[in-house]
Structures are given as structure tokens and as C-alpha cells.
Amino acid sequence: MDIAILSVSPHVYSTKRIMEEADKAGHYVESIDHTKCSVKLGADKPQIFFGSENITEEFDAIIPRIGTTVTRHGAAIVKQFEINDVFTSAKSLGILKARNKVTTLQLLSKKGIPIPETVFSINPDNVEHQIELLGGPPVIIKLQEGTQGKGVMLAESKKSAKSIIDTLYNMNTSILLQQYIEEAKGQDLRVIVVGNKIVASMKRTSGLDDFRSNVHRGAETHMVQLTPREKYIAIHATKHLGLGVAGVDLIRSNNGPLLIEVNASPGLKGIEAITKVNVARHIIQFVEKHGRRNRK
Numbered sequence: 001m002d003i004a005i006l007s008v009s010p011h012v013y014s015t016k017r018i019m020e021e022a023d024k025a026g027h028y029v030e031s032i033d034h035t036k037c038s039v040k041l042g043a044d045k046p047q048i049f050f051g052s053e054n055i056t057e058e059f060d061a062i063i064p065r066i067g068t069t070v071t072r073h074g075a076a077i078v079k080q081f082e083i084n085d086v087f088t089s090a091k092s093l094g095i096l097k098a099r100n101k102v103t104t105l106q107l108l109s110k111k112g113i114p115i116p117e118t119v120f121s122i123n124p125d126n127v128e129h130q131i132e133l134l135g136g137p138p139v140i141i142k143l144q145e146g147t148q149g150k151g152v153m154l155a156e157s158k159k160s161a162k163s164i165i166d167t168l169y170n171m172n173t174s175i176l177l178q179q180y181i182e183e184a185k186g187q188d189l190r191v192i193v194v195g196n197k198i199v200a201s202m203k204r205t206s207g208l209d210d211f212r213s214n215v216h217r218g219a220e221t222h223m224v225q226l227t228p229r230e231k232y233i234a235i236h237a238t239k240h241l242g243l244g245v246a247g248v249d250l251i252r253s254n255n256g257p258l259l260i261e262v263n264a265s266p267g268l269k270g271i272e273a274i275t276k277v278n279v280a281r282h283i284i285q286f287v288e289k290h291g292r293r294n295r296k
Contacts, residue, residue, distance in 0.1 A: 061291030
């Protein structure tokens with residue numbers, strides 16, 4: 001197969017690993033910077049360009065690795081590949097849904113997936129009421145679009161919460177407030193789902209000076225055994241968002257596992273290192289199973 005990985009750089013660990021596994025499996029693979037792609041629409045068949053190169057008919061499948069700052073453009077490029085009947089490991093709509101935390105939680109809550117108590121609003125005049133809806137401080141304040149723990153803050157008092165929220169509202173930034181799950185003790189679970197199957201999972205523990213348990217922020221990683229309920233949540237959250245590949249983040253509370261967010265472009269470095277699972281190979285095998293050979 002001819003496979004394109006939509007990524008800003010072939011040197012990013014996850015992109016590099018997926019390219020390695022595609023090459024080992026005998027496929028032609030190329031890293032395509034989606035920020036340098038454009039689409040021509042009109043009377044003729046829609047065309048996709050990488051710089052000045054027409055790549056409309058070049059690939060049997062794509063693997064999107066879309067960054068936060070270019071989500072909409074990246075998703076639009078993915079959508080055009082979909083329209084042109086090219087298989088993608090993550091649908092454009094799924095990418096957009098997963099990137100926005102509120103949209104994710106709204107959709108999954110409707111489907112019965114358990115989440116922490118969450119409030120979102122753009123009204124700066126009732127901040128105290130918003131905090132009280134969550135049982136008072138401490139509360140987690142999150143940007144609606146963010147990854148790797150960026151834009152996630154812990155407000156330990158009503159005063160600090162109000163100050164942070166007021167500032168973000170004045171900056172016209174979309175946020176959400178979330179119940180702080182103290183018993184999680186700065187730990188969460190990252191579960192990698194590929195093709196409706198869990199292929200790897202790990203527990204992440206935050207450093208002493210940071211409550212966020214993201215590997216990019218120095219969290220420690222450990223092997224973990226998932227419960228049947230945690231497996232169910234991870235698989236069904238991925239399915240409900242329409243993703244073929246996803247990283248699902250859960251925390252363990254006194255009331256059972258809760259979903260925090262879903263990442264449509266999960267990093268592979270930490271989880272491959274701790275679990276010794278070849279996640280990149282699972283992704284390529286998924287594309288092999290569903291992608292179309294000889295489209296031309």
C-alpha cells in the first residue's frame with residue numbers, strides 16, 4: 001500500500017515509529033506536512049496539493065497526526081481525502097470532536113460514559129455559582145482545546161479559582177470547570193485503542209510538584225491491569241467518537257473509573273517504552289485491514 005502520515009515532521013517520535021513499521025511491512029510510506037497542503041475545488045474533481053505537488057491519487061490510506069494549533073485545517077485536509085475515497089485511521093469529524101473537550105464530554109455523557117462533574121459557561125458574572133455547582137474548591141480549570149496537560153490548572157481556593165476564571169473569560173478563552181478527584185492522587189490511565197481493541201495501557205503518576213500526569217510533563221509511567229469496566233469505557237468512547245485509533249484517558253475514583261478525555265493522535269513514546277508493546281505495528285495492521293489497495 002501507499003500510505004501518507006499527516007504530520008508536521010517525520011522526526012516526531014510517533015510519526016517516525018509508524019513510518020518504520022510501515023516500511024518493515026513492505027509499504028511505501030511518506031510523511032506529509034498537512035500545514036503545507038491545500039485543496040482545489042471547482043468544476044473538476046477536487047484536488048489535494050502538497051506544496052505544488054498534486055497528491056490527489058497518490059495514497060491508498062492516510063494516518064492523521066494533527067496538531068492542536070491547526071486542527072481545523074488538518075481536519076479539512078483529512079475530510080478531502082475521505083471524500084476522495086481514501087481510507088483514514090481517524091475520520092475528520094472524530095478528530096474535531098475529540099479535540100474539543102466539551103464536545104467529547106457532551107457526546108460521551110449522553111452515551112452513558114461516566115465523567116467527572118463538569119461545568120462550562122461563558123458568563124463571568126456567576127463564577128462563584130459555577131464553582132459551587134462542583135461542590136466548591138478545589139476545582140480543575142481546563143482550556144477546551146489543549147493537549148499534553150497544557151491549559152490545565154488546579155485552583156485550590158475559591159479566590160484563586162475566581163481569579164483564573166475571570167482572567168480567561170476576559171481573554172475570550174473557552175474553558176470548562178471540572179470536579180477535582182482527590183482520591184485519584186495525581187494518577188490517570190492512558191489506554192490505546194486500535195480498531196475497537198485495546199492494544200496497550202499504562203498508569204501515569206504526576207511529579208511531586210505537579211498534579212498533571214502527562215508524560216510530556218515528567219510523569220512516571222507504570223504497567224497497569226485494566227478492569228473490565230475500564231476496558232468497556234475506553235473501547236466504547238473511541239467507537240462513539242468515530243476514531244480508529246485513540247488514546248483514552250481515565251481516572252479511578254471512589255465511584256469507579258471516569259473518562260477525562262480522548263486523544264485522536266496519541267503519543268507512542270511513553271507507552272511503547274513501559275509496556276514493550278509495538279503500538280505502531282498495531283496501527284499499520286489496522287490500516288492494512290481496512291485500507292484499499294490499488295485504488296487507481
